[in-house]
Amino acid sequence: HNLVLTGAPGTGKTYMARKIAEEMGAETEFVQFHPSYDYTDFVEGLRPVDKGSDQVVFERKDGVFKEFCSRAVHNIVDSKKSPETISEEISWSERLEDFVNDARDYETRYKTVNGSEFTVEDMNEKTILILNEQNDKTPKLAVNVQDILTLLINKVPLKYVRDIRRYFNRRYNSQPDSYAFVIVDKMREKYKKEPHHAANHIPSEGIKEKPFVFIIDEINRGEASKIFGELFFSIDPGYRGKKGSVKTQYANLHIDEEDFYVPENVYIIGSMNDIDRSVETFDFAMRRRFTWCEVTAAESAENMQLSDKTKHKLSNLNDQISNTEGLSDAYQIGGAYFLDSNGNERHDYTDIWKYRLESLLKEYLRGLPDSDVKLKA
DSSP: OEEEEEESTTSOHHHHHHHHHHHHTOEEEEEEOOTTOOHHHHTEEEEEEEOSTTOEEEEEEEOHHHHHHHHHHHHHHHHTSOHHHHHHHHHHHHHHHHHHHHHHHTTOEEEOTTOOEEEEEEEOSSEEEEEOTTOSSOSEEEEEHHHHHHHHHTTOOOSSTHHHHHHTTOSSOOHHHHHHHHHHHHHHHHHTTSOOOOOTTSOTTOOOOOOEEEEEETGGGSOHHHHHTTHHHHTSGGGOSGGGOBOOTTGGGOSSOOOBOOOTTEEEEEEEETTOGGGGGSOHHHHTTSEEEEEOHHHHHHHTTOOHHHHHHHHHHHHHHHTSTTOOGGGOOOGGGGBOTTSOBOOOHHHHIIIIIHHHHHHHHTTSTTHHHHHHO
16 A cells, blocks of 8 residues: 655656556556645645635645545545436535525525524535624534535435434534525425436446555655654554544544544555665654565666667666765666656767766765766776
């Protein structure tokens, strides 16, 4: 589930990660770690949101990895549903989106069973934002989109608000249920005479479960403990799925209060250069959760199908590097230095040396005795 490709610069580690994902037929996401990358980018955090009229507020937003895991979970759930069920879900989702857009555009005011007025402000993939100005304590509140769709799709009879709690087998009533009750009722009233339109882009065999590959380039350049946080536990292959659930650092801001977990169909592939100084500070707790695979310079030449002449030059250069006091095999040069931007082999060796290799080798030799002599040799 977790793999890090290591090796010298230019050995095609990132390209290999993409090819692995392609061979798996996976949905992919790509990020590159760097020193300022943190938990809020990766998992979740507070982000500024422009509300217009020069008003900026901070809202909790999922990070790129958490969003990716959410898509993977949906894929697992959808793979267990029939094509008919998926089609009906899509139909009701489209209706719900239209309902929210109309309510927002026309500033429609609704009333709860207790007579409290509210408006529908916005909607995203997970929640519908409700505004109730009469409620001084919590004027803004989010209603779970999936709850509403579940009630609509399963034609759950609702006579009282508490029927929602009973259907979902919840211990206590929740404030969002009062608004969900009204939204479901209004949607049923609005669409009761409208025929169901099946989604025509659902395959006859339904949706299949597929792998999701998350690629992290330069995984060692970020501070792993700061970026992953409590997910050190959840990404462990032995704790994938709900048994590896954790409460995130912003769990108190979640509407549904559900724990987060990394599903079984998510795979992580990282890449790192062996000579990068940040390799030495890579978290040991993180190291043991990954399988490590070195891509050597010689293997990169074979993978990139370089000509024998180029392989010979590359081999001679790397032998010189390895045999230079103060350097090692980790400083060798990969085959990518002999490719153009389209992945085609270059044979202008003088230009490759002048514009690609010489400056890199000068950095390798900086501070070593007789560096100029060694470079010319």
